[in-house]
Amino acid sequence: MTTNLYTAHFGFRERPFSLSPDPDFLFWSKAHGRAMAVLEYGMVTRAPLTVVTGEVGTGKTTLVQALLRKVDPDVTLGLISNAQGDRGDLLRWVLNALDVQMPANSDYVSLFQHFQNFVISEYAANRHVVLIIDEAQNLGAEMLEELRMLTNINSGKDELLQIILVGQPELRQLITRPELRQFAQRVSTTYHIDPFDLRETRDYVQHRLLVAGGQGHEISPAAVRMIHEEAGGIPRMINKLCDLALVYAATSESAQAGLPTIRELFKDGLVLKPADEPLFLTNRIDTHKKAAE
Known part of the structure; x- marks a missing residue:
């Protein structure tokens, strides 16, 4: 049974239910429409931190790809997927996503200074930097705190850097831990996509x-x-x-x-079901004021 025979039988131009994220097939459910509105709100208002969560397979990555199609030309965008590591590794992920080259043996101070100089130079050129981090639940508390420190580059009325985090429900649980309360205070808007x-x-x-x-x-x-x-x-x-x-x-x-x-x-046993039921969280939008430094 070939793919051509499959599509020809029903008269399809292509498989309607491919597992690969495809913005052309994006279905605007109420939840997905609101999630996109939250992402666009973060972009337009240059919110320092925006968080969107959802269970595995709820279409988060597809939403990110749809958002990328709407990015204004004055935005310098970096997309990071599945970042993991220790202190300092995140900065290398960030610089790589922004296509900023650094020597392999650069220490943390050099990495941070180079990143800060890059963000400021983009601002001077009437551009602003946006980092979108997919699968952000893998970052862990230490890397999330490092992200918060990156937002310290912002000063005055203008936001030089904004960060959008997209991840599974564990990300929301992680952010609400007491040791990350400073991070949570920087989050402008959060939204959870229900099934x-x-x-x-x-x-x-x-x-x-x-x-x-x-x-x-x-x-x-x-x-x-x-x-x-x-x-x-x-x-x-x-x-x-x-x-x-x-x-x-x-x-x-x-x-x-x-x-x-x-x-x-x-x-016939073609479908494997997980042993545990998925964790569905109640859908809500939360808005917080930025913490005063």
Whole structure:
């Protein structure tokens, strides 16, 4: 069974449920619309720290890619994914993301001074620097505190540097720890992306089918309901189940993936489910005043 046969069977231009983030397929659920509004708010107001969280597979990286398409030409942007390490490593990640070259043996003071000079020179050229850090839950408390120290470059009415953190729910839990209260005070806005409800899942599935060139009903309503329940409303899991359902439907030469199709792929053990239920946090927007230094 090839990808061409799969798409040809249903008349798709491309696979509607690829697991790779693709802004062209971005579905604007209520939560995703608000998350994007928060990200844009942070960009427009030059907020020093903006935080967006969500469970694994809720579309955070896709939102980041959609945001990158909207960045103004006067922004110097650095994107960091999955940064890890000890003190000083973060600065190397940052400088590398901004395409700023430094000798490999540079000490921390030299790295910081070089970064500060770069940010100030960008400001003098009527530009401002934005760092977007994806999978930010991997930073840990020490690296988050180091990020806060980087925001000390900001002074007066103008913000020279802004940082956007995107990560899993653990990031929010980390930020609220007592030892990071100074960091939390610098956060202007936070938002958590909740999983889809059943109606959103139905709209999401139909949206992706139509974007791929289908009719929108290649998966039956009953099948979508079961997919929603099994996926817990998580878009990535929905994609995986829908993709497999279409493969099974195509191999049996069915015009639609129905409830029996979903039951069959589970019976065949094609989908691995995590042992623990995902941690869903109540959705809310928090706004804080910047800490006075």
